[in-house]
Structures are given as structure tokens and as C-alpha cells.
Amino acid sequence: MCPNSTEVHIYTRTSSGWKKEHTLTEHDKLVTSIDWAPNSNRIVTCSQDRNAYVWSWDAAKKAWTPTLVILRVNRAATHVKWSPLENKFAVATGARIISICYFEEDNNWWVCKHIKKPIRSTVFSVDWHPNNVLIAAGSADFKARVFSAAIKGVDKKPEPTVWGAKITTFGECLAEFASPHYGWVHSVAFSPDGNSLAWVSHDSTLSVVEGGAAGTHVHIRHSGLPFRAVLWISPTAIVAAGHDNAPYLFANQGGQWKFVRNLDSGDKAAAATEKSAVGTARGVFANMASKGQAQTTDTKLKTLHQNAISYLGMYSGSRLDVNKFVTTGLDGQVVTWDVKALAA
Numbered sequence: 001m002c003p004n005s006t007e008v009h010i011y012t013r014t015s016s017g018w019k020k021e022h023t024l025t026e027h028d029k030l031v032t033s034i035d036w037a038p039n040s041n042r043i044v045t046c047s048q049d050r051n052a053y054v055w056s057w058d059a060a061k062k063a064w065t066p067t068l069v070i071l072r073v074n075r076a077a078t079h080v081k082w083s084p085l086e087n088k089f090a091v092a093t094g095a096r097i098i099s100i101c102y103f104e105e106d107n108n109w110w111v112c113k114h115i116k117k118p119i120r121s122t123v124f125s126v127d128w129h130p131n132n133v134l135i136a137a138g139s140a141d142f143k144a145r146v147f148s149a150a151i152k153g154v155d156k157k158p159e160p161t162v163w164g165a166k167i168t169t170f171g172e173c174l175a176e177f178a179s180p181h182y183g184w185v186h187s188v189a190f191s192p193d194g195n196s197l198a199w200v201s202h203d204s205t206l207s208v209v210e211g212g213a214a215g216t217h218v219h220i221r222h223s224g225l226p227f228r229a230v231l232w233i234s235p236t237a238i239v240a241a242g243h244d245n246a247p248y249l250f251a252n253q254g255g256q257w258k259f260v261r262n263l264d265s266g267d268k269a270a271a272a273t274e275k276s277a278v279g280t281a282r283g284v285f286a287n288m289a290s291k292g293q294a295q296t297t298d299t300k301l302k303t304l305h306q307n308a309i310s311y312l313g314m315y316s317g318s319r320l321d322v323n324k325f326v327t328t329g330l331d332g333q334v335v336t337w338d339v340k341a342l343a344a
Contacts, residue, residue: 131159246262
């Protein structure tokens, strides 16, 4: 994790809790995104310093060693994601560019090819299709798009998909979707089979497209604050989270996508907090009347996270059936959620 700094901290779980084992310090500006490749055991990080590094474990030195990535961008890197086969990764940037990076053995470094058109603003999020070739991106120009990220000599010719039969031309935009109420697209995610795409935008909307560019479009307007992250937990269920500080469950029921419930809405905790909130309001007015102050010490929200949730990720299970997922928030907390227990 990155504690809002230039460093990346790696923790090990022990019987007494979590213990910090390693600190990665190559970046000189805020680290914006981290992704760990579970099979090859490599970490990729990107930062506002316009750089990315791939970290490999050196068993002899018992340390993580960095390899520089040649991004060739003049704005901050905002998000990074390994491909399913872990032979390349994508870096979203503020330069209206997506860098698709792959390893060049002759020079022992990671190089990239750029996807540029028709992106018109900062790219916030990327996600890979299960076929390792297509990539989805969400950006501040109110659009979610699907591109071909096929690299000659790295990728094999993919099978036809609902997004297109011929997807071997690098950088080709295969689909483009507008946010329904002109909100920045904060996060995008392919379904487990890759035939559907979900994204969340700053207009408090969850959108789902099923069956490719010419498929069915569904936009669910949320009554609360905007979402910042989205995750498929099964082929028919999606979790979204953001500025309401809680994860929300959406599901396809009877062929229609619907909001199901807030996953952080314990009745006992909510009732206790409501009583506390009443006392807080009374205390505010009492202080204003007697002391001319609006001072209070009880500011705890009724949600586990006390600030916006910025990330959703799979913790255990598979893309077809997520058992647990994890959230991280701007309050500095990391929370694990048991899907089965929540559904019970």
C-alpha cells in the first residue's frame, strides 16, 4: 500500500497482526496506483512523477529490485493494471494517453506503445478483457471506451469477441460510450466473460453494457454521492463504492439490473449512530448559545469507512465467484468484506 506518499509499503501477516517488511522508494512524487501480478510475483507502481517501475523479488538479496519503464509521457500516471497473462500492463495518464507496456529482453527494460485517439482528457481507469488483448478505459471527457491493445510479437491472434471480429490493429477504438449525465468516468470493469462492461461516473450513475457496442445499455442513477470504483463479484452481480463511504450491491434479477442494497448498513450500528447524531446536533446548538462556539467531538459516521472509498479489489475466490473483496478509503483504512456472509 501507499500511505499517501512517495513510498510503497509491503506488509506480512503474522499471528499478532500485520508487520511492515519492505519499503519501495524509487518514486519522488505521490504514488497513484499499485498492481501485483500473483503468478509472476511482480509489482508495478506508477506515480505523479510520470514514471512507472516493475518490482521483482530478489531471493538472494531478500529485497525488491526495480526495473524502469519507459512511459514517454509528460503528465502524471494515474492508474496501472497488469494484463491477465502478466506479459504486459497498461498505464493510464493525465496526458490523454494509455501506455501499453511490454518487456524488451535485449535492453532489459519495459517499453510501451501509446493509445491516443480519440481520448480528449485525463484517463482515470483501465481494465483488461480476459483475452489479454482488449482494454477498457474511463476518462474525464465523460467517455468509457474499448480499445485493441494487441502487440505484434507479444500477443497471439485472439478469437472474435462481441467487441469485434478483427481486433489486431493496435490502438483501434472498438466502442465508445458516453456518461448519461456528463460525469467523469472514474472506473471501468469487464465482466468475467468479457462480454459486458460496467463503469461508474461522477454523475452518480452505474452503467452496464451487455453484448458489445451494439448491445443493451443500462444506466442506474444512484440517489447518493458519486461512485469511484466498480467490481464484478459474479457474472450477475456488481459492487460499486465511492463518496458515500460504503459498498453498494447491484444485481441482474429477472433480466434487469437493479440496486439491491447497501452492504454496510447494520441496523444496530445505524440506530446507535442516529442517537449519537441527535446528541451531537444538540451539543452544537448548546455551545453556540452559551459559548458562541460550534464545537463537538462526536463526528464518527455510521459506516466502517470514515471517508470516500477509492478502491475495490478481489481478495479471494475467482472472477466468476468472488468470495471476499477489499476496499481502501481516504480514511486510511483497508477493509475486507465477506460476500457470502453479507448475502446470508
